[in-house]
Amino acid sequence: MSDPILRLAGITKGYNHGLPNEVTVLRGIDLSVAAGEVVALVAPSGAGKSTLLHIAGLLDTPDAGTVEIAGRDLSRARDRTRTQVRRADVGFIYQFHHLLPEFTATENIVLPQLANGTPRAAAETRARDLLESVGVGPRAGHRPAALSGGEQQRVAFCRALANQPRLLLADEPTGNLDPATSDTVFDALMALVRGTGLSAVIATHNLDLAARMDRQIRLDQGHLTSP
Numbered sequence: 001m002s003d004p005i006l007r008l009a010g011i012t013k014g015y016n017h018g019l020p021n022e023v024t025v026l027r028g029i030d031l032s033v034a035a036g037e038v039v040a041l042v043a044p045s046g047a048g049k050s051t052l053l054h055i056a057g058l059l060d061t062p063d064a065g066t067v068e069i070a071g072r073d074l075s076r077a078r079d080r081t082r083t084q085v086r087r088a089d090v091g092f093i094y095q096f097h098h099l100l101p102e103f104t105a106t107e108n109i110v111l112p113q114l115a116n117g118t119p120r121a122a123a124e125t126r127a128r129d130l131l132e133s134v135g136v137g138p139r140a141g142h143r144p145a146a147l148s149g150g151e152q153q154r155v156a157f158c159r160a161l162a163n164q165p166r167l168l169l170a171d172e173p174t175g176n177l178d179p180a181t182s183d184t185v186f187d188a189l190m191a192l193v194r195g196t197g198l199s200a201v202i203a204t205h206n207l208d209l210a211a212r213m214d215r216q217i218r219l220d221q222g223h224l225t226s227p
């Protein structure tokens with residue numbers, strides 16, 4: 001069997017070490033995500049979802065444990081290597097779109113590709129195709145402020161997938177939208193993910209959305225459990 005796309009082993013993480021308000025957030029997390037697998041991460045607020053996603057996506061380092069992406073142990077890799085792998089292999093989506101306000105939807109998807117060495121013409125074609133696939137093609141030339149919340153979030157999905165990552169990490173990707181919009185925008189996200197066959201960990205409070213993924217895991221008191 002091929003290596004999992006993401007493998008976390010024995011991850012622990014705490015904040016404020018040595019201070020009276022020291023908090024241990026993750027207490028020995030083991031998680032493997034196979035190629036093409038979409039995992040729902042369900043947790044109460046403050047349980048450490050964001051901390052776990054940041055460690056998995058190489059934005060933060062654990063106090064102990066290993067993080068492997070596509071079979072490569074990056075826990076103790078140099079910052080430069082971690083940044084390279086993160087740019088090439090990991091896509092992030094947050095609750096808020098974090099698009100660059102002064103650039104159009106297309107440019108927001110082109111820029112990370114240019115940073116990754118893709119020629120402009122190819123980057124623009126990919127941006128157009130991605131925007132078409134989530135139904136935002138006609139709005140491609142607009143800046144974020146001229147888009148609806150659902151459209152902004154769809155553009156953010158396209159940006160996350162711009163460099164064809166192996167792993168998508170999403171932190172409440174529809175948490176900022178009203179329930180009806182959330183459902184259709186989530187449909188667009190799942191179509192993108194399933195269409196590309198990439199692996200994903202998607203944090204959500206919404207149990208109906210979680211039920212549509214391949215597997216659910218719960219983070220509680222620093223430990224992962226299956227419901």
Ligand SMILES: Nc1ncnc2c1ncn2[C@@H]1O[C@H](COP(=O)(O)OP(=O)(O)OP(=O)(O)O)[C@@H](O)[C@H]1O
Nearest residue numbers: 015016023025043044045046047048049050051052
């Ligand atoms: N930089 C930090 N310094 C100190 N404590 C932190 C830091 N980052 C997070 N924490 C604490 O760690 C715990 C987990 O935070 P985290 O943001 O990972 O939770 P979460 O599950 O994503 O929460 P939410 O669903 O509310 O966004 C919280 O108690 C938080 O206050």
